[in-house]
Amino acid sequence: MSGTLILNASYEPLAVVSMRRAMLLVLNGKASVVEAGQGWMHSRTSRYEVPSVVLLQHYVRVPMRPVPISRRAVLQRYGYRCAYCRGYGDTLDHVVPRSRGGGHSWSNVVVACRRCNHKKADRLLAEIGWRLPFEPTEPAPTPQARAGLWSVRHPEWAAYLGRGEPELLAG
Ligand SMILES: [Zn+2]
Known part of the structure; x- marks a missing residue:
């Protein structure tokens, strides 16, 4: 059902x-x-x-309103794939941590596995020598995306x- x-x-x-x-x-x-x-x-x-x-x-x-950012929408947009190790991920990571002024927006939120999320903690990528393999962006407001x-x-x-x-x- x-x-x-x-x-x-x-x-x-x-x-x-x-x-x-x-x-x-x-x-x-x-x-x-x-x-x-x-x-x-x-x-x-x-x-x-x-x-x-x-x-x-x-x-x-x-x-044609923008696609709202939600945990489910982010996980599905990135196919439950950790942005850092490319393995299965089911947590959200703020690339620039919120404690460091990062926003809760499509351009700053990616999927991370628990391990990477824990390792990264509230540090900036440059501080730990990590790189994002892509630029996080807001999805196009297609009917599909808006309908989830x-x-x-x-x-x-x-x-x-x-x-x-x-x-x-x-x-
Ligand atoms: Zn990972």
Whole structure:
């Protein structure tokens, strides 16, 4: 039960909602199912195929606001990869530590593994001879990024997310 992808009437990905909520949109005529998922939902009188992707009947205008920085968004943007040793990481690191005046912004926050995070502590990279292999930047406010769709959770979503995958930094 990992949700239903909602597409705007323009076929742009908009959000992921619970299957129940998606089903209500469909039953109320506000959306149509474009990809069925696996399984069924039952009401008292009938059963419905669970929707995996639904399309809104009417276009919803979405303001192009920047992508909010959150723990999950940062981890997903960098694919849970430590910026320093490139291994698996699940903590956030402020490149310039907050105690040294670094901000909590896309240009100063990367993923670090626990080990690197602990080793770096509240020091500057120059002080320990470390380098970042890339420049941390704010992600482009694509519909995918704004909807928090950093990864394809279902194979059948891939076609609708297009090349909206975040540019995972090489290396
Ligand atoms: Zn590391």
